[in-house]
Amino acid sequence: MSTDEGFMKRLQSLKFDNPDFELLVLGTSFAEYGIDTELLTSQGIKSFNLALGGNSLQTSYIQLGEYITKYTQKPKYALLVFNSYREAPDEEKNSEIEPLVETTMKDYKYGLKDAPILRYTWLGTEMIKKLLSSKHRKARLSYGQVKFEKRTPDKTKYDEIYLNIEAIESSYWIGELAKLCNREGIDLMLIEIPGFRETQNLSDIGPYKLHFNNENTALLYNFNSRDFCKIFDSNKDWIGNSHLNEFGAQKFAQELFKVIEETDSPQK
Secondary structure: OOOOHHHHHHHHOOOOOOOOOOOOEOOOOOHHEEEEEEHHOOOOOOOOOOOOOOHHHHHHHHHHEEEEEOOOOOOOEEEEEEEEOOOOOOOOOOOOOOHHHHOOOOOOOOOHHOHHHHOOHHHHHHHHHHHOHHHHHOOEEOOEEEOOOOOOHHHHHHHHOOHHHHHHHHHHHHHHHHHHHHHHEEEEEEEEEOOHHHOOOOOOEEEEEEEOOOEEEEEEOOOOHHHHHHHHOOOOOOOOEEEEEEEHHHHHHHHHHHHHOOOOOOOO
């Protein structure tokens, strides 16, 4: 398991020594690969990427709750990152907790179902990829981000898509994240991350003020707007399946930094 970036990152996040991160990134593999927290840190916003492949929104909520309970200094910003075209926000309260997080939670009780061959089935696939591909072996972890140089051209075509804000507002766990952040004095930024052309929408970048059923609010930034995504090179900036590679993630982080700097409080 020591060769799996997600496993290493999860253990690292549980053993920080008095961390003072200003910004935490939450989400799935889109965020794990696509948000360059090393670059944000070098620009003056000390950041760490907690995102894990296959994370549910409930898992992101658990991770943030763990962090602010375990460590004294709270982050100023929490970024929840998603591509709503690829991963529809869940409306239900009950969802699957990511296995790496669930089995390392405080007071978790192990059973037969937690045998590694049953719970961590994807690790075998990842090991095979690294055995067969030098590019997979060169993937590295930096401030929680998986930096991956692989390049896969985006050969998809544009479609007439608009951002479905109502679907995002209906998500139970995004609403709960907004509630948690509002209570703890953390600025929650919802980030619609850039994706392949077929996922890009015709809506404005925003930000949009979203209102959830629990009466909390958060700002959504639509970086999967077709206009914004013109900054990316369709042949050089993607790993595949709408995931930014190391080079695309650097471009995105530079633009994201500008937005954070221009906004004293994303919840204003």
